Amino acid sequence: MPNVNNPLQNIESRLISSFMFNSELFDIYYLDKDIFSIEEYGIIFEEMKNQYIKYHEVDYQKILQSFMNDNKMLDIVCSINDNAFSDHNIENDIKFINNEFRKRKMKELIYDSKGNDFEEIISMIEDIPNYYHNTRTGEILTEEEIFNLVTNEKSHLIFDLSFMKDFEISFNTLNTIGARTGKGKTAFSLNLLLDLGKKYRCLYFNLENPKDVIYQRLIQIDSRLTKNQIKEQKNENKVSDSIYRIRNGLKIKLYDSREASNIETIKRIISEETRNDFCIVFLDNINNIDTLRRFTNLREKINHITKQLLNIKASMNCVIFALAQLRRSDTNSRPTEKDLKESGSIEEDSDNVFLLHDISDDKTSINATYELITPKSRNDINRQKELIFRKGYQIFEERPE
Numbered sequence: 234m235p236n237v238n239n240p241l242q243n244i245e246s247r248l249i250s251s252f253m254f255n256s257e258l259f260d261i262y263y264l265d266k267d268i269f270s271i272e273e274y275g276i277i278f279e280e281m282k283n284q285y286i287k288y289h290e291v292d293y294q295k296i297l298q299s300f301m302n303d304n305k306m307l308d309i310v311c312s313i314n315d316n317a318f319s320d321h322n323i324e325n326d327i328k329f330i331n332n333e334f335r336k337r338k339m340k341e342l343i344y345d346s347k348g349n350d351f352e353e354i355i356s357m358i359e360d361i362p363n364y365y366h367n368t369r370t371g372e373i374l375t376e377e378e379i380f381n382l383v384t385n386e387k388s389h390l391i392f393d394l395s396f397m398k399d400f401e402i403s404f405n406t407l408n409t410i411g412a413r414t415g416k417g418k419t420a421f422s423l424n425l426l427l428d429l430g431k432k433y434r435c436l437y438f439n440l441e442n443p444k445d446v447i448y449q450r451l452i453q454i455d456s457r458l459t460k461n462q463i464k465e466q467k468n469e470n471k472v473s474d475s476i477y478r479i480r481n482g483l484k485i486k487l488y489d490s491r492e493a494s495n496i497e498t499i500k501r502i503i504s505e506e507t508r509n510d511f512c513i514v515f516l517d518n519i520n521n522i523d524t525l526r527r528f529t530n531l532r533e534k535i536n537h538i539t540k541q542l543l544n545i546k547a548s549m550n551c552v553i554f555a556l557a558q559l560r561r562s563d564t565n566s567r568p569t570e571k572d573l574k575e576s577g578s579i580e581e582d583s584d585n586v587f588l589l590h591d592i593s594d595d596k597t598s599i600n601a602t603y604e605l606i607t608p609k610s611r612n613d614i615n616r617q618k619e620l621i622f623r624k625g626y627q628i629f630e631e632r633p634e
């Protein structure tokens with residue numbers, strides 16, 4: 234017998250009663266019986282669905298009759314009836330139940346797949362079906378999405394990250410993020426990805442690391458756990474919550490060099506992905522992108538790639554963040570956009586340039602102080618910001634005053 238004190242079972246019960254007494258809901262929502270945590274609820278829901286398909290209505294008496302020979306089921310049907318007049322938001326209930334279903338499935342997968350590698354688990358998680366959709370609208374829009382549609386608030390990116398809030402990054406712009414080797418370009422862009430991916434569809438091309446390494450770093454940032462802490466059994470719940478948030482709360486697609494290694498393939502993918510929807514594109518990093526055409530030196534190759542990026546930003550519905558290596562230097566001098574010269578014309582052609590400078594330059598420090606320098610910005614915002622790079626967690630934060 235379901236437990237009325239269990240919040241999930243309570244919500245499941247009231248959802249079934251909503252469908253029982255407003256059977257036209259079957260026209261609006263497609264739900265599978267598997268979504269319910271209690272098998273008997275799934276059986277009752279399936280019976281109601283079959284009745285609706287047959288008679289175009291659900292008759293409570295007929296449902297009772299169909300379980301006449303099973304006292305346990307009859308009791309459960311009666312307990313559902315008790316819930317009929319509670320006041321609630323059906324869409325929120327469905328979303329909640331669906332999320333709980335996916336969480337359960339994910340935990341089962343993680344539990345069953347001990348010993349499998351990370352990427353395999355991620356791809357199995359991707360395959361968990363979404364057993365719910367709104368058949369009228371295709372999906373449920375968030376309040377924010379509806380607001381954006383109505384107000385057409387689309388001219389520049391909206392960040393939640395406090396250190397990015399002042400920058401106006403307009404749509405159809407090319408933005409460069411530069412730093413010296415190993416100074417955190419990838420980490421910084423993953424912080425942006427986790428933030429922007431909540432609102433916008435993001436395509437993340439990484440030419441250096443396989444996808445599982447990138448997923449691991451995203452989980453570190455989201456869960457605030459180090460690489461080693463992630464492996465500890467006591468953190469299993471935190472890790473699976475993070476995986477869940479990343480898989481379900483973010484609209485991101487990752488590509489590694491197996492799927493896209495040259496600019497021509499990258500361009501084709503962006504063209505397909507932006508056909509119906511705006512996308513933010515991260516290229517990590519342009520020094521490693523190949524070209525089908527052969528060039529005699531790196532500078533010419535990067536100039537060619539930059540021209541392709543200008544073509545993409547002008548003709549496709551997107552914002553581009555291109556990561557670029559700064560000139561190697563023995564000193565840790567404060568970088569300027571001139572240090573991007575080795576990356577060809579990217580600095581000239583970018584609308585905004587962000588440079589990361591490790592002020593502390595202490596290789597042993599786990600929390601380094603950084604300066605975020607913007608030598609070039611289209612909206613003439615030339616603000617230096619001090620950041621803290623918490624390397625163990627791969628997190629960038631604004632440095633408190």
Ligand SMILES: Nc1ncnc2c1ncn2[C@@H]1O[C@H](COP(=O)(O)OP(=O)(O)OP(=O)(O)O)[C@@H](O)[C@H]1O
Binds near residue numbers: 421518
């Ligand atoms: N999973 C991780 N956990 C903790 N530290 C990491 C992790 N991955 C990389 N690092 C460290 O974080 C720092 C920043 O690395 P990151 O890859 O972001 O720099 P980058 O500028 O993108 O490097 P590159 O020039 O090689 O592309 C480096 O010191 C690196 O060794």
